């Protein structure tokens with residue numbers, strides 16, 4: 154565990170420091186109660202099992218880089234990680250192959266297209282451009298080392314488990330439900346194959362990808378997984394180095410531009426921290442050098458991002474002073490609080 158004294162040392166990776174733990178605790182509780190009764194959005198139904206989720210579940214968790222966790226609501230409720238897995242599988246692939254290989258093979262630019270876009274592949278001669286839409290995520294999973302798909306899957310499962318600090322397991326019901334309705338992802342994998350962009354069997358690839366999306370996590374897990382990226386690749390609870398600091402940095406850079414799909418620009422404008430969402434209702438948001446937020450609430454906006462999760466994260470970003478682009482003036486004008494101001498005229502449009 155990192156020593157509490159770190160709080161008093163100037164951060165070199167982003168502006169300011171987190172408030173004291175008791176204050177974080179109160180702010181997390183306030184974020185939860187503020188949005189608890191918010192009913193906006195709709196539960197995803199394109200994967201049949203997701204439609205059965207309890208829409209009222211709501212969890213907020215914050216993990217500091219010293220490993221302290223603060224949470225409110227249903228932080229122990231399990232759900233499938235879905236597209237949030239793309240962030241951590243990208244990190245594992247980046248760790249295995251390095252920064253230039255991922256940039257060239259998969260790309261790091263926003264497509265501006267929905268997560269399940271087939272057009273994204275056709276537009277660029279099969280180059281997926283973006284590891285956070287399904288085309289690029291499939292190409293990224295294809296890069297995970299392993300002699301067989303089973304070995305690749307085990308590498309993904311154990312890798313994501315190290316981020317979480319506990320053994321994550323497959324949600325078999327979710328996996329089977331998605332495998333039966335996976336025609337679109339199968340089409341994308343076949344297209345990638347036709348362009349020579351993957352070196353593995355497309356059917357086996359979709360199977361590994363669907364398994365990675367079906368790993369069961371909690372908001373508590375997401376906050377720890379995110380905090381590992383916030384802490385230079387070291388899990389702040391287990392103390393294990395999961396990926397290098399360079400990989401953690403590269404992963405956050407990708408999330409900053411593409412983590413919230415075609416809403417990533419709005420997200421940066423309103424919230425100012427890299428984040429990744431999944432269609433089961435999870436969101437992880439990362440404040441480098443400070444900590445991470447994990448939220449869970451199944452009702453989604455049209456892009457597939459949890460409504461209460463986005464709003465609670467936006468609130469926390471302001472209340473905890475997480476926005477990467479906010480700064481206090483150097484010298485006597487800086488009171489250390491400007492980045493934490495919640496201006497009611499700036500209610501985020503999320």
Ligand code: GLN
Nearest residue numbers: 235236268366431432457
């Ligand atoms: N498993 C889902 C899919 O590939 C994940 C989508 C998501 O979370 N946006 O369609």
